[in-house]
Amino acid sequence: xxxxxxxxxxxxxxxxxxxxxxxxxxxxxxxxxxxxxxxxxxxxxxxxxxxxxxxxxxxxxxxxxxxxxxxxxxxxxxxxxxxxxxxxxxxxxxxxxxxxxxxxxxxxxxxxxxxxxxxxxxxxxxxxxxxxxxxxxxxxxxxxxxxxxxxxxxxxxxxxxxxxxxxxxxxxxxxxxxxxxxxxxxx
Amino acid sequence: xxxxxxxxxxxxxxxxxxxxxxxxxxxxxxxxxxxxxxxxxxxxxxxxxxxxxxxxxxxxxxxxxxxxxxxxxxxxxxxxxxxxxxxxxxxxxxxxxxxxxxxxxxxxxxxxxxxxxxxxxxxxxxxxxxxxxxxxxxxxxxxxxxxxxxx
Numbered sequence: 001x002x003x004x005x006x007x008x009x010x011x012x013x014x015x016x017x018x019x020x021x022x023x024x025x026x027x028x029x030x031x032x033x034x035x036x037x038x039x040x041x042x043x044x045x046x047x048x049x050x051x052x053x054x055x056x057x058x059x060x061x062x063x064x065x066x067x068x069x070x071x072x073x074x075x076x077x078x079x080x081x082x083x084x085x086x087x088x089x090x091x092x093x094x095x096x097x098x099x100x101x102x103x104x105x106x107x108x109x110x111x112x113x114x115x116x117x118x119x120x121x122x123x124x125x126x127x128x129x130x131x132x133x134x135x136x137x138x139x140x141x142x143x144x145x146x147x148x149x150x151x152x153x154x155x156x157x158x159x160x161x162x163x164x165x166x167x168x169x170x171x172x173x174x175x176x177x178x179x180x181x182x183x184x185x186x187x
Numbered sequence: 188x189x190x191x192x193x194x195x196x197x198x199x200x201x202x203x204x205x206x207x208x209x210x211x212x213x214x215x216x217x218x219x220x221x222x223x224x225x226x227x228x229x230x231x232x233x234x235x236x237x238x239x240x241x242x243x244x245x246x247x248x249x250x251x252x253x254x255x256x257x258x259x260x261x262x263x264x265x266x267x268x269x270x271x272x273x274x275x276x277x278x279x280x281x282x283x284x285x286x287x288x289x290x291x292x293x294x295x296x297x298x299x300x301x302x303x304x305x306x307x308x309x310x311x312x313x314x315x316x317x318x319x320x321x322x323x324x325x326x327x328x329x330x331x332x333x334x335x336x337x338x
Contacts, residue, residue, distance in 0.1 A: 002207040004222065009202070012223045021230040022194075062193040067234055069193035 013072040023066030025075040026058075031087050032182075033175045036152075038076050038083070041065055044097030045079055048150050050171040064102055083152065089182065092119035094153045103149070106134075110144045117158045120183040124162050138162075146170050152179065191239055198226060201246045208247065212254045221257060225250045232312035237305065248295055249313050255291045256315070285332065293328030300325045 017025050024046065026039035037054050039047040039061055046065065049057050062069050073080075078096055085091035100108050113131040117123050123131075125138040125145070132141070145156040151171055157179040161167035169176035180186045191197075205225060209218040228249050236245070286294045292314065299310045300321075310321035 001203060002210045003203045004206045008206075008219050008222060011219075012226055015223055015227060016230055019227060021227065023234075058193040058195060062191070067191045067194055068230055070195050070198065070230075 014074050017072040017075045023068040024061045025072040027073040027076040029080050041099045043099040046099040107144045120185050122158050122160045205250050221253045232309050235309045289328050292324045296324035297328040
């Protein structure tokens with residue numbers, strides 16, 4: 001059987017992005033904390049997932065952003081480069097645009113505050129709630145962190161329990177610990 | 188409400204057989220461009236599809252249309268090839284059989300409209316033209332079929 005060569009496959013995936021025919025472009029990015037599925041729309045990065053099995057993730061992306069979901073490495077090149085720099089300790093803040101347009105207002109506001117927490121520092125859920133003008137919403141803030149569509153870039157790993165314990169992380173506590181160690185926030 | 192699979196799934200499932208079809212029809216050199224064009228056209232029309240039952244036949248219809256265009260462009264005197272994939276006849280084989288003597292554009296328009304229930308905007312996109320051209324092709328195809336039936 002004649003099969004599509006990797007070169008031709010790549011040409012099509014590039015052309016689809018260049019002609020702006022995609023609702024979502026995604027690709028896989030290797031990192032010290034596992035392979036990441038990274039996805040973006042025309043507006044910016046919309047998803048970073050630790051899930052090794054992308055099937056469910058693609059369905060979810062199609063439901064949220066539209067069915068034209070295609071693996072297309074080229075549009076993700078800037079994000080890949082920034083993530084590589086971050087994991088090599090050469091980048092402390094991300095410059096890529098993010099697409100959080102579909103999120104609820106509260107989630108967007110909390111994630112906006114989260115984005116201001118500096119590299120290498122931590123805040124508690126309660127503090128972050130207070131910064132988002134909802135001082136008693138620590139638990140709701142926890143839920144927002146749990147559903148953060150863009151971990152690492154929106155640094156929910158920098159949010160810890162009131163006692164300083166790491167508490168929880170959608171990607172698993174080991175990853176949270178690894179990220180905080182990389183940033184020098186814990187030893 | 189139709190749930191289409193993410194385009195990646197559609198592409199992965201059909202790319203190799205569509206490519207093999209294009210290589211058989213056009214040779215390897217010209218198949219590469221035709222392959223890209225097939226799936227770019229499919230991408231343009233994909234979100235507007237109304238059902239998911241005949242995605243394979245739909246992919247072959249687009250590829251077949253591109254083969255026809257390519258023959259016209261490069262060898263206008265050569266006889267036109269068959270339109271759809273030759274293997275695994277889809278559910279609307281009967282309609283395809285009825286329509287097989289129609290000119291290629293009319294045939295594709297009739298099959299996509301009445302066999303696959305696409306609207307004219309989708310058909311226009313699949314054929315690389317537009318909705319009104321697709322409507323015209325389908326209705327002249329139907330008229331031609333009626334004349335065939337009466338004669």
